[in-house]
Amino acid sequence: MKSTILAAHQYGQPEVLEFAQYELPPLAAGMARIQVKASGINPIDARRMTGEFKHAALPQTFGTEYAGIIAEVDGSQNEWTVGDEVLGSGGAFTHATVIDVPLANLIRKPKNIDWPIAGTIAGAAQTAMTILDETGPAQSLLVHGGSGGVGSIVVQLAVEKGIEVVATASAANQDYIRKLGAIAVTYGEGLVERLKAVHPTPFDVSIDMIGSEEATQTSLAVVKVGGFMGSIAGRKLSSNKIQPVWVKRNTKNLQHVVDGIADGRFTWTVSREYAFKDAQQAYSDILEGHTKGKSVLVFE
Template sequence: MKAVRFSRFGGPEVLEIVDLPDPRPGPGEVRIAVRAAGVNPSDWKKRQGLMDEGLPQTLGYEAAGVVDEVGEGVDDVAVGDRVFGFSVEGAAQAELAVLSYFAPIPGALGFAEAAALPAAIETAARALDQLGVGGGTLLVNGASGSVGSAAVQLAVARGARVIGTASPANHAYLRTLGAVPVEYGDGLAERVRALAPGGVDLALDVAGSGVLPELIGLAGGAGNVVTLADFGGAREHGVRFSSGDSGRAVHVLGEIGGLIGSGRFSLPVARTFPLAEVAEAHRVGEEGRVRGKLVLVAG
């Protein structure tokens, strides 16, 4: 099969399309003919050598496609079914991929839209679970990106009032998601208190922009704050850093269809690229100028 791989660290130019052996699903897994695979910031971090030291490496943790082989013990999907989910081996940007966690694609979605979901919704749901979001007021720092907008919508669906930080250009977008927008930057705490005079109940840092002390003050303590992006700040200020190492919120894969069907959740796809143009997808993603997910699609 064709797959994305790199054998040295560097810029997008190190990415190659190579022939690799077809993967086989293990117990509880399925193999799919990949129709679309999401592209995430973790992909270029891996490519730059910021995550894993070994070489060579494949890429891709989320994909959507058609089941073409099922592993032992799988009885909830069959060959020919449309599914989306996670490749824990990080090899979803390929013609074939093994999914360890998966669910049927919601009927209203195409393959590209489904492939855009897993990483964003799992990351957001995991952080909300760790915070115990079920109501009250939640502040989301960095609310307009894929994970931030997923967190906003999932929190609203749980009954929370959400205040979200973003640049003014994204404030109208946040309102469509159900959040009260506020501009980030100097004076953030004062602007939030103008909307929530007593502070907020909980805070989620998606952006990692060095505002953990302000979030701690607004949320009444480090125990009420989770960060997805500021590992050093979390250690310094006693804030929980959320990562998949502590368990994944894969339950959201099966739950998201209901929210999508009722019009309470959407995640836009900004652009799609053929698998062979993965390097260009990385260049566009690293520029940071798109709102929504970048997705590789089968040719």
């Protein structure tokens, strides 16, 4: 079976992206072959493309999450069958028409979740759950960049736990942040003063989705001594007090978020949909930032 894969043979802007035809090898044990219907695009994908974040040798492929239909499956098991609709984390890449993924990463796609939403859940959900697992007990949380994919679900998961959440976002996304259950604050000059006005006591925890110097300095100013300060941005920051947080795949955590979206407890927003053929435009828009919720590639 052939797959069309999004790849880049050099670092650069979206014009370095190209579509490559690839003959898939025989399906390995413990794997499922997926006809991809939708796959989320995350800022880290675009930053890998530019070379800001160098994760693998060239040529590189992209994508960490997907939703699709099982086209072939390891016949030694009886849990999954051809035709099952699934979502999850990928193996080597997910921005492709057909992918091979570990059976251990699969979650059944609920019937009431459409493909674009299903294809964007796994990466952000598991990152968000990792954040809350690693920060430990907290009464208050500051989220830098609360309107993006990970930020949106971190806010809701924290509110579910009874944590008071303050989240920064652009002026255009303030109402969205409030809808998610957080106190909304615009980032930019005077941020520390605005945060202290709505939350006078030091925060227990801060988490930075952006990797900006403003987020770093603000966390240092408003988080309590001994509090947890983390970042998922994957950027070198000016203070080693901000700890990097890397996603840990956990299907139990993923299932919790999927169930919450399916039953309406969690809001999940996909604000930008792109046909796979328009991947260059999708990556260009991701580089510009200011995303509300998630962006997704959709496949015919």
